Amino acid sequence: MELSLATRTVGGFAVVVVGGEVDVYTAPQLRERLFELVDAGAEHVVVDLGRVDFLDSTGLGVLVGVLKRLRTAGGSFALVCDREPLLKIFRITALDQVFPLYSTVDAATGA
Template identity: 80%
Template structure:
């Protein structure tokens, strides 16, 4: 399934809803969108992965890049993911210790929920 990207605002957070497959072919589009959002002034960014069917190392690299970018801009960055196959990918790569990961968008957008991008 092709990559889909939709942005909305929830509780002063910019929520980027990602759907489909994030791989070596589609990840550059995700990277561009995240850079655009930060360049446009978004500082509290949440990436919702609930509709993602496939995520590989290239996609993970893009998410780490966004985390670093927001950290430099004194913003926050969080992920929404409750799917076990995707959570396993974060555990195996130890990236579950790098990203704040929330089960729902509501949990990720609570004012004190996402914390600093560290």
């Protein structure tokens, strides 16, 4: 399944809904979209992984890259993920200790 990306604004947050497979082939598209958002001035970014059915190390590398960039700029970055297979990936890589992880977009945006 190809990567799908949709962006909307919730309060002061840019919410990017990602779907499909995030892997070594599609991760550059995700990086480009997220960096475009940051370059355009988005300070608070939430990535909703609810429709992602595959996520590998290159996708995780992109997410960490955006987290660092926003942190340096004084912004914030959070992930929405409530599916156990993906949560297991975050636990195994210890990235659950790096990313703020929420189960819903409302929780991530404080709505």
